Amino acid sequence: MYGAGDVRVENVPDPALQEPTDALVRVLRSCICGSDLWPYGSMPASEKGRRVGHEFLGVVEDVGADASGLKAGDVVVAPFVWADNTCDFCAEGLQTSCRHGGQWGVDGVDGGQGEAVRVPQAQGTLVKLPVAEDSALLPSLLTLSDVFCTGHHAAVSAGVSPRTTVTVIGDGAVGLSAVLAAKRLGAERILLMGRHKDRTDLGREFGATDVIAERGDEGIARIRELTGGDGTHTVLECVGTRHAIEMALGVARDGGVVSRVGAPQYTEVPMDFGTLMRNITLTGGVAPARAYIEELLPDVLDGRIDPGRVFDRTISLEDVPDGYRAMADREALKVLIRP
Numbered sequence: 001m002y003g004a005g006d007v008r009v010e011n012v013p014d015p016a017l018q019e020p021t022d023a024l025v026r027v028l029r030s031c032i033c034g035s036d037l038w039p040y041g042s043m044p045a046s047e048k049g050r051r052v053g054h055e056f057l058g059v060v061e062d063v064g065a066d067a068s069g070l071k072a073g074d075v076v077v078a079p080f081v082w083a084d085n086t087c088d089f090c091a092e093g094l095q096t097s098c099r100h101g102g103q104w105g106v107d108g109v110d111g112g113q114g115e116a117v118r119v120p121q122a123q124g125t126l127v128k129l130p131v132a133e134d135s136a137l138l139p140s141l142l143t144l145s146d147v148f149c150t151g152h153h154a155a156v157s158a159g160v161s162p163r164t165t166v167t168v169i170g171d172g173a174v175g176l177s178a179v180l181a182a183k184r185l186g187a188e189r190i191l192l193m194g195r196h197k198d199r200t201d202l203g204r205e206f207g208a209t210d211v212i213a214e215r216g217d218e219g220i221a222r223i224r225e226l227t228g229g230d231g232t233h234t235v236l237e238c239v240g241t242r243h244a245i246e247m248a249l250g251v252a253r254d255g256g257v258v259s260r261v262g263a264p265q266y267t268e269v270p271m272d273f274g275t276l277m278r279n280i281t282l283t284g285g286v287a288p289a290r291a292y293i294e295e296l297l298p299d300v301l302d303g304r305i306d307p308g309r310v311f312d313r314t315i316s317l318e319d320v321p322d323g324y325r326a327m328a329d330r331e332a333l334k335v336l337i338r339p
């Protein structure tokens with residue numbers, strides 16, 4: 001990515017092992033993230049550009065001497081940050097704060113939207129998948145890299161359970177994943193706020209019981225009307241705008257929890273005296289996907305959940321610039337890349 005609206009496909013040198021803890025992965029599937037659209041919309045023009053893509057799964061091609069447990073031919077998924085999975089933060093399930101970890105596409109590390117990736121801290125980062133390279137489950141397995149784990153994180157952080165009512169704000173891929181995650185955790189009432197019918201239709205199939213197209217004060221009034229005036233115990237904010245967080249606080253039931261996973265495009269949250277008097281908790285954050293993959297994997301493998309349905313377009317690497325455009329124009333919900 002060289003700047004806003006400027007994504008280019010280029011040939012770069014093949015990655016090679018640099019550290020004994022590295023592995024090389026040939027990418028089978030990658031995708032474009034809603035969070036990639038923020039720099040796509042606003043990144044200042046740059047001569048050097050930066051690598052992009054932080055969601056991928058693929059086949060191990062080569063393994064460093066200190067990356068045990070992996071071998072050439074393994075099909076693996078990578079979470080959207082790399083981590084050693086052994087430090088104190090990782091042991092607490094916070095691999096996003098790993099003392100020896102980092103992000104894809106920066107500091108000489110490859111991005112996932114390409115043919116191959118050098119994976120640092122491979123033993124801790126990669127999770128083996130018991131499937132073949134041509135498995136029909138690849139799209140759903142790819143969602144464990146980020147989007148489904150992010151929806152799950154929103155729900156878990158909020159404390160979603162069979163006893164809680166849930167509002168999900170946003171009908172993007174993360175919002176729909178949050179609906180599916182809330183349903184999986186036993187929520188019986190899931191109110192989805194979104195305005196794109198094809199997306200909210202998928203939300204209903206994922207478990208949403210009500211769809212609210214209204215926004216702002218009208219949206220808040222509608223949720224309150226549907227919940228006996230109270231709002232819901234939990235609110236999963238999956239957009240990231242100030243407008244969305246304000247709605248989230250407005251539809252939370254007294255004593256409720258707002259969990260935010262949308263990349264915030266604001267610097268202040270209106271947690272005023274009123275929210276104190278209503279005992280509203282604000283939580284959420286970046287999802288430590290690595291902490292959730294083993295737990296969610298069996299449900300994907302046995303077909304109990306099919307989070308890969310958020311992909312509504314598949315493209316080749318050459319078409320990645322158009323994939324960004326399609327997602328930015330809301331023409332595609334989430335774009336799957338098949339190098």
Ligand SMILES: [Zn+2]
Nearest residue numbers: 087090098099
């Ligand atoms: Zn760590």
